[in-house]
Amino acid sequence: MICCQGYEFVPGGDTTFEVDTSRVKYGSGALREVGSDARELGMTRVALVTDRALAASAYVDAVRASLRDAGIDVAVYDESRVEPTDASFGAAADFARDGRFDGFVSVGGGSSIDTAKAANLYSTYPDAFDAYVNAPIGGAKPIPGALRPHIACPTTSGTGAEVTGIAIFDYLAHHAKTGIASKRLKPTLGVIDPDVTATLPKNVLACSGFDVLSHALESYTARPYTQRARPETPGARPMSQGANPFSDIASAEAMRILGANIVAAVNDPHDAAARERMMFAATLAGIGFGNAGVHVPHAMSYAVAGLVREYHAAEYPGTEAIVPHGMAVIVNAPASARFLASANPARHLEAAALLGAETTGVSNGDAGEVLARRIEELMRATGMPNGIGGVGFATADVAALRGGALPQKRLLANAPRPIDGPDLEALFASALAYW
Numbered sequence: 001m002i003c004c005q006g007y008e009f010v011p012g013g014d015t016t017f018e019v020d021t022s023r024v025k026y027g028s029g030a031l032r033e034v035g036s037d038a039r040e041l042g043m044t045r046v047a048l049v050t051d052r053a054l055a056a057s058a059y060v061d062a063v064r065a066s067l068r069d070a071g072i073d074v075a076v077y078d079e080s081r082v083e084p085t086d087a088s089f090g091a092a093a094d095f096a097r098d099g100r101f102d103g104f105v106s107v108g109g110g111s112s113i114d115t116a117k118a119a120n121l122y123s124t125y126p127d128a129f130d131a132y133v134n135a136p137i138g139g140a141k142p143i144p145g146a147l148r149p150h151i152a153c154p155t156t157s158g159t160g161a162e163v164t165g166i167a168i169f170d171y172l173a174h175h176a177k178t179g180i181a182s183k184r185l186k187p188t189l190g191v192i193d194p195d196v197t198a199t200l201p202k203n204v205l206a207c208s209g210f211d212v213l214s215h216a217l218e219s220y221t222a223r224p225y226t227q228r229a230r231p232e233t234p235g236a237r238p239m240s241q242g243a244n245p246f247s248d249i250a251s252a253e254a255m256r257i258l259g260a261n262i263v264a265a266v267n268d269p270h271d272a273a274a275r276e277r278m279m280f281a282a283t284l285a286g287i288g289f290g291n292a293g294v295h296v297p298h299a300m301s302y303a304v305a306g307l308v309r310e311y312h313a314a315e316y317p318g319t320e321a322i323v324p325h326g327m328a329v330i331v332n333a334p335a336s337a338r339f340l341a342s343a344n345p346a347r348h349l350e351a352a353a354l355l356g357a358e359t360t361g362v363s364n365g366d367a368g369e370v371l372a373r374r375i376e377e378l379m380r381a382t383g384m385p386n387g388i389g390g391v392g393f394a395t396a397d398v399a400a401l402r403g404g405a406l407p408q409k410r411l412l413a414n415a416p417r418p419i420d421g422p423d424l425e426a427l428f429a430s431a432l433a434y435w
């Protein structure tokens, strides 16, 4: 058997990978073409899903006007939550069911896009809410057929939700962040207009930028797809396939762009070129991690975001405690890099170089340290908190944090080396402060 791009096949391991992504349209002014895109997809009556803060924005206005100019009936749903919950997904699904729409358009961050995915699913194939939710919390039931067309228009340069088949939410009764994952949830078309980055506040841009950085880094360092057991049927191959030759290209280029642009994009709102690059990197990394999967920093982030007591990130709406997703991820990333690098030092060193670290003469044994320091440097230059201690956690919280991260089995299994409970405690302890 011929090996693939340097990936070595192992007995019982997979030998095949898939590249599955949404169709993508990218460029300045692309939002004004949504009406024509929707008509081409056969939409006549659309649910425009957004959140309250964006409902009165020029972006939603542009999309709504474009849809109306194309002769499409539009009903706006502006109740998406910034961190969606089972209740907010359910409310959007009720709206979708009552409205009898033949298409969805989402405008917003990952939350609005994910809300539209859920509304589309539950209004098209109604079932008990738990049915489609990831195991072990839910039944992980396969989605029975195609969903209605969905055009996703991101307004942050972050989640990549416009190209992925995952909808993440807080399951309130279980005090857990989980999701619904299926290729069928992927939006039909992602319309990415980098002009939206002009009005992104500094901290919002930083948080979403670090989410992108971690998507790319985690995909690049994920367990190789050849080391995951070959699925019994082709349809059982997971979206989180592990690092593969295609996701490597997307992830490496996204890291190169981020390393060169994140500091300028965050600190200078007038640096339109740097902000545009961030948007492109977000999409690229979305395609990468959508086909490879993330691992340890994301698994840890769900505990950080779920257990936060008082910290409220600047520029985020409301008064409730909130650690935005990208921030909850990146505060774990240096600790994770130090811990995981020995599993694949060459890759960690390459990632450090792509992010802009000086790696000439650095030995593989120092890969984790060099990568971690480069991430810390970027965090400090953009005003990120100093580890999980910076968002209010202390040594006494480490056991609870471990309890919050351990159930994220799907993510932990995608790490380049096995991770158990004591490992997670050690990771959280070393993520308390970095400088």
Ligand SMILES: [Fe+2]
Pocket (backbone or CB within 6 Å): 159, 211, 215, 298, 325, 329
């Ligand atoms: Fe993420």
